[in-house]
Every structure is written in structure tokens, then in C-alpha cells.
Amino acid sequence: MTLRIKLIKRIFLALLLLTVGTMLILRGLGLVSNSAVLIGFLAVELPTLIVVLTLTGIELYQLKKTRGLHGQEFLAAIEEQQPLLRFAILEARTLFALVEVLLGRRHGVDSSTLGFSYAKGTLAIPIALGVVTVIEAAAIHVLIPWTWLRILLLIASIYALILISGIFAARAANPHLVSPQSLTLKWGHRTVLKTPRSNIAKVQQLSNHQYTEPAVDGSLVVLTSFTSTNVRIMLDEPVPAHPPVPKKKLPRDFAATEVDLYVANPQDFVRSLETATQQ
Template sequence: METETAVGTRPARIALLAMVGLAVAGVVLTAAGHSDAARVLALAELDVLWIVLLATGVILHRHRVPLFVGWRRIAASLPPGPVRRAIVSELGLLTALIRAVAQRPPHVPLNAIPITSTQGTLPIPIAIAVVTVLEVAALHIIIPWRPVSIALTLASVYSLILFFGYLAERRQHPHYLTATSLVLRNGAHTIATVPLDNIDAVTLIQDGSVTYPAVEGKIARIATMEGCSISVSLRSPQLLALTARHRASEYAVSEIRFAADDARETCARLLDRR
């Protein structure tokens, strides 16, 4: 049974899918040289738009939902859950990239000490940027249809922007140390908040066995391309989740290894506050 917050969402979703389908068909027809047919489809998109606006307005009126409130609820519930989470994630990446370009300070609480781990992250973005430039050049040579070539070029550039946003998000959300805890993060996701009184030992290490966050047995590695440089042994097991996914697995670990640009200074701070 449809609830009040979902009133009008279903027809809006159907109309949106129809408009996307018409838009894709229009691009294909334009690329094939059938511009007249593409114009007809564009007019059909406008017809779908005004029909759904009218029909949704009638539905909201029948359910006695104010028009503005109804459309705001529809906009909030229009994308399915996974799509909504993907949109929020992309917006987070773009926001982090803007903050990094503007040289804004990282997201840490007041009086907290950020623990950055950016060493070894530059070569991969440079390589991907070079590959993207070569890919764009190849698209213009291989694909004879200019609209399709432009669309694929924009998609490649946007994916590169998102990748740089992924890196920026990790720079904007570093691990950090407070007066009472060590907070370890994977981008905007908090992997674990470790109370300082639960830390048994802190040691410098050189662990290059993995280059990404992973758990093996009772050891969690929050690694970068340089691996891990600090090991924190715990007095009692710590629960953590490596990602913010809806069904991400939780692990109970007795040792956490992570990377830090200034590993010696970070170890000294941890030992001093422990």
C-alpha cells in the first residue's frame, strides 16, 4: 500500500525512465543522421513531462497533499535506495574535490590532531590522467559520430573528476587523534574509534602485504599504496567495519595497522596520550 510520503513517486519514476529512453533514442538517431526523427522524440519528451506534471498534480490533490510538499517528497523518494546512496556518494566526492582545490582544512573535530596518509598516492592519479587523455584522443579517431564521441569524452572526463574526488575525500577525512581516542577513517567513513585506554602497545612497522583496507584474522590493515607504518595492539577486541556499505561486515580485531605520513611523530603522540 502506498504511503503519503510516496504519493506520486511511482508515476514520476515511470515518466523519468520514459524520458531517459527517449533521450537515448534521440542521441542514437542524431548520430545516425536522422535529425528529424530525433526532433520528434524531443517533442515527445516534452509531452511526457507536461502529462506527468499534470497527472501527479491531480494525484496529490486527490490525496489532499499540498503541491509543494508533495513534489518535495517525490524528489526525496524518487531515486531507489541504491541510486540515492550513489548520488550522495558522488556529491560527497565532488564536495571534497572542491574543498581540496580551495585548500580548505581537513574535516576533523576542534583540537583534534589530523594523521595524514598521502604518501605514495600521486603516481596512480597521474597514470590514470594520462590514460584518460589517450582514451579521449582514441575516441575522436575511432568513433565517426561526433555526438557519441563527445558524450563518451564527457563521461571519461567526469569519471576522472570522480577519481580525483575519491583521493580528495581521503585527504579531507584523515585519521585523527583526540584527548581520549584514536579515530581511523576510510574516506568519510569512520572505520573505528579506539579509546586510548584500550591501546596496549604502539610500534613502528613496515607492512607492505596489502595496499588497501583489509582484515586478516584478528589484524586489520588500513593500508595505502605504501602499506602500513604503525601497529596498534589492543587490550580488548575492537569492532570495526571497513566500508559504509549497508551490509558491510563487522570484524572484532586485536591489532590495527595503518599508514601515517609522519609515523614516528604519530607513535610518539599515541604513547604520550595513552
């Protein structure tokens, strides 16, 4: 059933793209009028789009029903199964992260699980971009004579600022997690690495000034942004990891044995993990 729905959806999606492309070409060549384009949209493109959206909704319903997924797990499955929705999901997560930060929420933190921030200092970037947006708005007001275009560009600039702020807010809303059983390292919505505490061979405060952005060096994962790392974790056994680096820089089936990371409160972070290494 699922394969049949996917096949039908691909057929309608191909029809939609073909129709849109054909109408744009014909209109560009002056072979059809604006009214003909509108009629084509209402008669063919709009119904086809509705069918595609309906089939996508059925796919998502079946995905949720068969796997029993909820919340972040469901969103992750949508990103994996529906590439066309990937950017929409990412945008929604980014905007929701701002709301979570404003409400003081932090994912995964409860009475038994500690959360450790790694977002200190990143607020300076949204503030700087906000200043740039104000300057840009003043320049647009002076240089562009059309009111509608000034308003459109201003809205686009503000929305871009909100999205960028949301990216950094996601880091504040998703701290590293230390529970009695495990350590989970995060980078925004991404889970970089999760390992049992019993797999931690050594943890110590150690500065590494070589990197100013996330990186992979052999089996070492570096998690930092605009500053040096201040904690090193060494593992007994390699652990599958998904660091925020380009795929071309990431070996296939990558596993980490060491992690250098920045934590806003390294002393408490190290202390919370040392109990596992001393047992």
C-alpha cells in the same frame, strides 16, 4: 506522519516506474509515437516526479528537524534513510573533497587535534588516469566521425577522471585524528574506528607487507593502499569498526582488537599515542 509520507511516496514512485516502463515498451513495439510519449511525460511522469521529489524534501526536512543533525552527520543520515539518494550524496561528497584539498582543508584538525595523512602515493593514480584520458580523447577524435558524440564522450571521460580524483582527495581531506582524549581512524569520509586513548594497549612501528588493500583478518583491521603498513595498534578492549571492505567479508557486529595501518609520518604518529600507553 513520517510513515504516511513514506507510503505515499512509494505509491507515487511505483506509479512513476510503471508509467515509464509501459511507455518504453509501447514505444519499442511501435504502438505509440514520439509525440504521445512526450504528452505522457508531461501529463503523468513529470507531475509524479515532482510529487516524489517534494515528498523526499519533506522527509529530509523532518529528519533534520527531529534529530537536529548538521553537516556530515546529516549527510550520513540521508544515506541511511534515503537509499535512492545514496549515490548522489556520495558523488557530491567526492566532488566537495576536491575543493577541500585545493583549499587545504582537513576535517577534524584543530589546535588540540593532530591529523595524520595516509594518502601519500595515491596521487599517481589520478595522474596516470589523466594521461589515459588524453590518449583516449585523441583516439575518440580520430575514430568517431560525429562531433556531438566526440564531445559527449570527452565530457564523460573528464567527469569520470574528476570523480576518481575526488575519491583519493577524500583521503587527503580526512586524515587520522589524534586528540587528547581519543584516536579516530579514517578512510576517506568513512570513520573506521574511534576509541579512547586509554584503550590503546600498545602502539609501535611495524611493517606488514602481506596486504596491499584494506582487509580484515580475525579481529585485525588492515588499512593500507598500494603499500605495506608501517604502524600496529593493539587495543585493550574490542572496538566496533567499519573497515572499507565488502560486507560479505565482514563478520556481523565486527569489533577490532588490532589495527595495521599506513601513515605517511609513522614516527610522529606513534609518538603522539605513546603518552596514553605510558600512563
